[in-house]
Amino acid sequence: MAELLKVSGVCSGYGDVRVLHDVDLAVNTGEIVCLIGSNGAGKTTLLRTLSGVVRQSAGSITFLDRDISGSAPQQIVKLGVVHVPEGRRLFAGMTVRENLLMGAYLRTDGRAIINRDLDFVLTIFPKLAERLNQDASTMSGGEQQMCAVGRGIMANPMLLMIDELSLGLSPKLVGELSKALVEINKSGLAILLVEQDVATALKLAHRGFVIDTGRMVLSGLTHELAKNGTVREAYLGAAAV
Ligand SMILES: Nc1ncnc2c1ncn2[C@@H]1O[C@H](COP(=O)(O)OP(=O)(O)O)[C@@H](O)[C@H]1O
Numbered sequence: 222m223a224e225l226l227k228v229s230g231v232c233s234g235y236g237d238v239r240v241l242h243d244v245d246l247a248v249n250t251g252e253i254v255c256l257i258g259s260n261g262a263g264k265t266t267l268l269r270t271l272s273g274v275v276r277q278s279a280g281s282i283t284f285l286d287r288d289i290s291g292s293a294p295q296q297i298v299k300l301g302v303v304h305v306p307e308g309r310r311l312f313a314g315m316t317v318r319e320n321l322l323m324g325a326y327l328r329t330d331g332r333a334i335i336n337r338d339l340d341f342v343l344t345i346f347p348k349l350a351e352r353l354n355q356d357a358s359t360m361s362g363g364e365q366q367m368c369a370v371g372r373g374i375m376a377n378p379m380l381l382m383i384d385e386l387s388l389g390l391s392p393k394l395v396g397e398l399s400k401a402l403v404e405i406n407k408s409g410l411a412i413l414l415v416e417q418d419v420a421t422a423l424k425l426a427h428r429g430f431v432i433d434t435g436r437m438v439l440s441g442l443t444h445e446l447a448k449n450g451t452v453r454e455a456y457l458g459a460a461a462v
């Protein structure tokens with residue numbers, strides 16, 4: 222598998238406050254990788270750094286062997302790295318269709334291909350097809366998350382980064398969204414999934430990284446992480462084996 226994203230020795234933070242310390246992470250083509258860790262560990266900060274919203278102070282980020290450290294957010298989206306933010310952040314007062322099409326606003330590959338991708342999103346999330354003309358902000362939390370993921374797909378990414386897929390959603394909806402992510406991944410997209418719900422993340426992803434107070438402390442295949450004593454004790458609520 223080819224290496225899609227490679228993060229080496231990245232430090233970043235806000236002003237003088239350093240949040241990420243010497244962080245390494247990699248995502249290969251075709252993979253679902255999860256990034257797990259407690260509240261405040263630095264997961265969102267890492268995604269925001271990868272998106273170019275937060276500036277790194279050290280280290281390198283390459284995407285398809287191209288150095289994207291310090292690139293502008295729109296440039297990073299155009300290269301194929303798209304961030305579905307925590308809390309959905311849909312455009313209120315705009316319909317579901319308009320929200321989905323906003324995801325495609327930087328694209329220059331033509332209406333026909335954009336419409337094909339819209340059809341793909343509606344196949345993955347049939348609930349959105351029934352609500353295309355509804356104000357997106359009036360939908361349930363689960364439907365809004367579907368719309369946020371769909372908007373991300375409309376940007377035609379190679380790597381979709383999703384921050385807290387399951388936050389605030391019922392187990393049934395988390396199941397639906399998880400199934401959708403597997404389908405999206407099978408269509409060829411790599412996914413970097415950030416989750417506080419460690420059990421869900423380990424089930425969905427092929428490999429995982431564990432971040433603790435801004436440092437990567439563990440990584441590996443998810444079926445191995447799920448058996449790891451530290452992971453079980455700290456994140457799965459089980460006694461260490
Ligand atoms: N805009 C910000 N300004 C200053 N500090 C922040 C900001 N956003 C997050 N932080 C701090 O960075 C640390 C990591 O936060 P965050 O990346 O949101 O963690 P996570 O997503 O893992 O819950 C926390 O200590 C948090 O208080």
Ligand SMILES: [Mg+2]
Nearest residue numbers: 264265266307
């Ligand atoms: Mg977060």
